[in-house]
Amino acid sequence: MQFRLNPIYKLGAYGSVLCLCLICGLITLQVVGRLIDKLLLSLGHDSLGLEIPGLSEASGFLLVGVSFLGLAYTFVNGGHIRVTLLIGRLGPKARAFVELGCLSIALALCSYLAWNSFWLVEDSLAFDEVSYGILRVPLWIPQAAMLSGIVLFCLSLLEAWLDVLVTALLRPSTFQANDTGHE
Amino acid sequence: MLLMMMVLLLALFLMLGSGVWVAFTLLGLGWLGISQFTSIPVGDVMASDVWSASYSWELTALPMFIWMGEILFRSRLAEDMFTGLSPWMQRIPGRLLHTNVVGCGLFAAVSGSSAATCATMGKMTIPELTRRGYDQHLILGTLAGSATLGLLIPPSIILIVFAVATDQSIARLFMAGVFPGLMLISLFAAYLMFWSWRNPSRVPPADERTTLGEKIRRSRKLIPMMGLIVGVIGSIYAGLASPTEAAAVGVVLSLVLARFNGALNWSSFMAAAMGTVRTSCMISFILAGASFLTAAMGFTRLPGELASWIGTMDLSPVMLLAALTLFFIILGCFLDGISVVVLTTAIMLPMVEAAGIDLIWFGIYLVIVVEMSQITPPVGFNLFVLQGITGKNILQIARAALPFFFLMLLGVVLISLFPQIVTYLPDAMSNR
DSSP states (O other), rough: OOTTTTTHHHHHHHHHHHHHHHHHHHHHHHHHHHHHHHHHTTTTTTOOOOTTTHHHHHHHHHHHHHHTTTTHHHHHHSSSSOOOGGGGGSSSHHHHHHHHHHHHHHHHHHHHHHHHHHHHHHHHHHHBBOOOOSSSTTTTTHHOOOOOOEEHHHHHHHHHHHHHHHHHHHOGOOOOOTTTOOO | HHHHHHHHHHHHHHHHHHHTTTTHHHHHHHHHHHHHHOOSSSHHHHHHHHHHOOOOOOTTHHHHHHHHHHHHHTTTTTHHHHHHHHHHHHTTTTTEEEEEEEEEEEEEEEEEHHHHHOOOOOOOOHHHHHHOOOOOOHHHHHHHHHHHHHSSSSOOOOHOOOOOHOOOHHHHHHHHHHHHHHHHHHHHHHHHHHHHHOGGGGGGOOOOOHHHOOOOOOGGGHHHHHHHIIIIIIIIHHSSOOOOHHHHHHHHHHHHHHTTTTOOOOOHHHHHOOOOHHHHHHHHHHHHHHHHHHHHHHHHHHHHHHHHHHHHHOOOHHHHHHHHHHHHHHHHSOOHHHHHHHHHHTTTTHHHHHHHHOOOHHHHHHHHHHHTTTTSSSOOOHHHHHHHHHHOOHHHHHHHHHHHHHHHHHHHHHHHOTTTTHHHHHHHHOOO
């Protein structure tokens, strides 16, 4: 099926890639810095103290970006795994309705998660919560990344749900499931 | 308690069977458990659990190692490996079939996924070995079997999943996987030699002899790969870098390596990065769901009850492990490895701990059993990959892989009899 909002999902995935690159770059810098320090020490110089403070904290929060911003993109590309062993044998009509059921469950759970994540962000803002480490990052920033990823995921599920709903109601016998990329 | 167990089990099978995505099945089960059987506000728990399961320094190793594998998958590593390894294998009974086993073992040491190992090596060795007239059955069998080593030999994605889900040290689990991995490689190689000794007529003659100098010259192609393995695994073992740091440096080194063998350009870089996003989003969402399910199960006290129920049965550890192995093999026929691992850790961990089983050992045991499930029909990832490459029927490939299934079962028996195979290296690391 065609996802109309595909560019937005892709944008989310680019966000994920950006976070990936940042994590990788920062950690590599840290390791190189440590190597230079060790080298200097062994040569009898003073250490330069090339450390990136709070790196583990920052990578953890960037990881949130990686994991959530790309969720919708992963979904539209069939990246989330499911068991299609049984439903793969169904005829198009039955499959259309089973698919609708699956998407309804997923959409309900995802919206529920989005709603509660919203309140999580809201709470963090209201109580000015910051992370425990030395960076003291306001928690709403990474949590907002999580929320936007989940909302994007909801959108993509909604699009798929509507599409399957229309097919199931109007012309169920033409339903074609796309199981490529699935297990 | 019985009612709750029945309801949850039924819901699990119903949702998984009807094709609800695994991560949503876990979230749904957790919601069901908390909302129907406790008085705890389910929404708050869900959001805060998904959140706290999603940011951690340890978990950052996951996308990094996936990325490293994606880059190497797109480089010319497999070709180099075949050229470097094949001259050494000509004289061993079974000849070039050993490149499948050793090649998969080596690739497993830079990649964390069994399907990627299978696809990378298969693309290269299936045409090469078929052209030379090796037994088709055995080519597919060795490939399907040895590619599962990607799960066991560090870096391993599934070991990271287990470590994060059970709060164990990734570094120790990685080290625990080294000797069992080598043991499986030896078992596979021994089986190949035995088979070739029994069926000499079905092994084609060696290629023309190469001189020692030529062999060494060709093996130089293995150097970058060996450097990568030693750099990543060695720095973790020596305590120079945490798994996350080793992974990030591994990504940079693989990019350099791919650059030098001419396989890196903007489009392949983006393809690798986007592939990483797909896999790591899929896994981390499952992990988030699993963390919520674990919390939910804790509230319902089901795993604890299950543990004490099993405790009253007075099973010996051997009996318990035998029963678990059978259970996992059946489960693994229908579920992928990550789902098996997260379901196990959410529900069965207290039971395993109560039986006095070491969790590091249990992780390795679980991964070997999951490896077996990679080659059992109807759902086995390696079978799908090989089906994709060769177009052969999945049952045919599964039959070719059957001897390797039994060899891994033997491996499980061996690590149960001699748990030191697993625990020696992590103990040596922490005693240093």
